[in-house]
Amino acid sequence: xxxxxxxxxxxxxxxxxxxxxxxxxxxxxxxxxxxxxxxxxxxxxxxxxxxxxxxxxxxxxxxxxxxxxxxxxxxxxxxxxxxxxxxxxxxxxxxxxxxxxxxxxxxxxxxxxxxxxxxxxxxxxxxxxxxxxxxxxxxxxxxxxxxxxxxxxxxxxxxxxxxxxxxxxxxxxxxxxxxxxxxxxxxxxxxxxxxxxxxxxxxxxxxxxxxxxxxxxxxxxxxxxxxxxxxxxxxxxxxxxxxxxxxxxxxxxxxxxxxxxxxxxxxxxxxxxxxxxxxxxxxxxxxxxxxxxxxxxxxxxxxxxxxxxxxxxxxxxxxxxxxxxxxxxxxxxxxxxxxxxxxxxxxxxxxxxx
Numbered sequence: 001x002x003x004x005x006x007x008x009x010x011x012x013x014x015x016x017x018x019x020x021x022x023x024x025x026x027x028x029x030x031x032x033x034x035x036x037x038x039x040x041x042x043x044x045x046x047x048x049x050x051x052x053x054x055x056x057x058x059x060x061x062x063x064x065x066x067x068x069x070x071x072x073x074x075x076x077x078x079x080x081x082x083x084x085x086x087x088x089x090x091x092x093x094x095x096x097x098x099x100x101x102x103x104x105x106x107x108x109x110x111x112x113x114x115x116x117x118x119x120x121x122x123x124x125x126x127x128x129x130x131x132x133x134x135x136x137x138x139x140x141x142x143x144x145x146x147x148x149x150x151x152x153x154x155x156x157x158x159x160x161x162x163x164x165x166x167x168x169x170x171x172x173x174x175x176x177x178x179x180x181x182x183x184x185x186x187x188x189x190x191x192x193x194x195x196x197x198x199x200x201x202x203x204x205x206x207x208x209x210x211x212x213x214x215x216x217x218x219x220x221x222x223x224x225x226x227x228x229x230x231x232x233x234x235x236x237x238x239x240x241x242x243x244x245x246x247x248x249x250x251x252x253x254x255x256x257x258x259x260x261x262x263x264x265x266x267x268x269x270x271x272x273x274x275x276x277x278x279x280x281x282x283x284x285x286x287x288x289x290x291x292x293x294x295x296x297x298x299x300x301x302x303x304x305x306x307x308x309x310x311x312x313x314x315x316x317x318x319x320x321x322x323x324x325x326x327x328x329x330x331x332x333x334x335x336x337x338x339x340x341x342x343x344x345x346x347x348x349x350x351x352x353x354x
Contacts, residue, residue: 017048017082017089024299026095026340028315028331029073031299033094035082036066042084049083052076052094071096071314097315097331097338101143104135106332108195108236109279109320111156111164115139116325119146119164120337121153127170128152134166134177137337146181154234155196157204160350167193167206169234174206174216187216194234198350199263200243207235209249213261226265236320238280238288239351246270246288248277258290258303271303279320279332282347291318291332300331313340323347 019037027033040048041064048067050057052075061068067082076098079091101120110120118137124130134147134156147153152170159165164177165186172190175183191208198204204216205225213235215225228235231249238246245261256277260270275293282288286305289312294301300313300321317333323346324330324339331338 016087017084019080019082019089019092022080022092022094024311024314026097026300026313026342027071028097028299028313028318028333028338029071029075029099030316031071031314032060032068032297033071033080033314034066034068035080035092037082037089038065039084040064040067040082040089050080051083052080052096053078095340097313097340100141100330100337100339101135101137102336104332104335104337105130106319106334106337107234107278108155108332109281110322110330110332110337111158112322112324112330113158113164114162118322118324118330118337119156120332121156121166123152123154123169126152134181147177147183148181150175150183154194155236157196157198158349159198159202159204165196165204167196169194169209172208174204187214187220187222189222190214194231195237195247197237197239197245199239199245200351202350205237205245207237207247207249209233209235213237213245213247226261226267228259228267234278236277236279238282240282240286240288241284241347241351243351246280248274248280248290248292250276250278254293256292258288271307271309273309274301277301278318281321281323281329282351283323284345284347289321291320 017039021036047059050069055072057069077096080094082089105122107123116139132145133150133153136146137143154167154169172193173188174186176186177183190206194209195207206214209231211230213226215223235249243263247259254275257272258270277292288303290301302312303309320332322330
């Protein structure tokens with residue numbers, strides 16, 4: 001075989017392209033999809049054509065056995081095909097997230113109440129007063145203003161009675177928010193208050209991104225629970241079913257950690273090797289899902305209890321997620337929310353007492 005034949009992949013010159021698999025399982029509009037198969041590159045080293053339904057995608061990398069394509073913003077779930085030299089491959093099904101709302105500014109997970117309504121922030125830059133701090137999105141995806149007076153609304157959590165709590169990184173306060181949207185101070189002096197989460201005994205934990213995790217008991221007594229390396233943006237908190245607190249806090253490193261803090265406040269590294277890890281959620285099997293980059297690919301990373309990681313959702317700008325009823329999830333980017341149907345049952349929030 002000549003050098004030119006080897007360069008352009010002799011085996012695909014007369015063959016029809018064939019798709020064997022796509023990964024990851026889910027992808028956001030604008031995310032990257034890897035298509036694996038045979039005969040995927042045309043002769044003369046030209047790029048193949050990739051179509052999601054009727055919409056053509058941009059091809060980032062192509063070879064005979066794999067293609068990486070960027071999912072068009074208008075693409076929907078359905079078939080993807082690869083075209084080379086007048087031939088079209090078999091179709092392979094792709095799951096693409098559905099837009100729910102845009103023109104937002106979440107900086108971590110959205111939150112869902114007991115009725116399935118979604119709450120999301122327009123956080124704004126530090127010290128910025130915005131017209132609406134928190135929006136409410138009902139189960140029909142109708143969006144309306146919910147909280148208007150808070151500055152830099154950051155993280156939202158519900159207790160077991162359905163009471164909403166919201167942190168503000170502007171004034172270091174955690175607020176209680178009534179169903180009407182009115183708010184009152186619950187705890188203050190929390191530094192640069194970012195992530196919040198309830199444990200199974202309904203103590204509230206607050207992440208001060210300058211290096212402290214506070215524990216607020218139900219009688220509002222406040223303790224320093226743990227100390228960590230400061231974050232350049234925020235601490236994000238989530239509890240597993242065993243009562244361990246998991247924390248992410250992006251630093252200037254591209255090889256950040258997920259920390260595990262046991263119920264006594266002892267800190268250990270659960271997983272190391274993520275880029276800018278942010279919002280997290282657990283499923284009922286103990287798998288952790290993190291908005292982060294893994295090996296340079298941004299999306300939702302699944303980490304098993306044994307510490308094995310893989311990219312489950314591909315998408316740019318993801319900052320968090322929340323599991324929703326009907327085995328689905330709400331994904332938050334830094335400007336929008338999307339919805340996916342997912343065969344995963346999320347861990348109840350707060351985790352049930354045992």
